[in-house]
Amino acid sequence: MLTVATLALAITAASAQTLTGQFECASGGDYNLCQNLWGSDSGTGSQSSTLISAEGDTISWSTNWTWADGPNSVKSYANVESTTAKGVQLSEITTAPTTWIWEHETQSDGIRADVAYDIWTGVGPVGTPASANSSYEFMIWLAKLGDIQPIGSTVASNVEVGGLTWEVWRGPNTNWEVISFFTTDLIQDFEVDLKEFFDYLVAEQDVDPAQYLQSIQAGTEPFTGSANLVTSKYSVSVA
């Protein structure tokens, strides 16, 4: 009895890990959970992220953040990045199922934040997100909280992809192009095949199907306010 109880405790302790450092990461299952407080200098506040559990391509995680000042600046992108769903050309993808079930367990008034995928492609199979190897950053917004918007401007409206209706925004960033699927709806139970998004980008936004998928990230970009985002289930895979 004693042995079993001790073992159960040890497993629980090992699977829940809280990160507090600016660029601290933890690995679990097919993912790296990273704090990525890249814009923290543009305001004041703090954030922590917790890897709740992970097994194979399914992960549960949370992030608690409180940020003030610099209302138009993103403070961070706490996210999970798949270590397996990458390195293939868009034309080679037959399916890319993803599920993301999340909620803000707590949320302050007047919060400014998005909850979004960040999907990176480039001309070679390997590329760190937001690097010299990045050609495109595809965002899928599941939440737009407060008066914020994607980079660029609207290039298409009433676009139906993945069973939902989007505005498509487009504009340049450092050395890559950002194309965002944007909605003002709050989507907290998202279950789609990302291949439908890739197909749209190739057919309607002139994205080269020879582009390599370099990274799929899912996380939140807070500007100001405070919240506790809990992802009870996230998964993504590519075949």
Ligand SMILES: *[C@@H]1O[C@H](CO)[C@@H](O)[C@H](O)[C@H]1NC(C)=O
């Ligand atoms: C995150 O916030 C929730 C709700 O406010 C709280 O219960 C939890 O203890 C916090 N977790 C950490 C690691 O700060």
Ligand SMILES: *[C@@H]1O[C@H](CO)[C@@H](O)[C@H](O)[C@H]1NC(C)=O
């Ligand atoms: C850029 O691509 C090259 C060639 O594929 C690779 O060796 C390198 O690690 C990549 N660098 C970054 C920062 O992604």
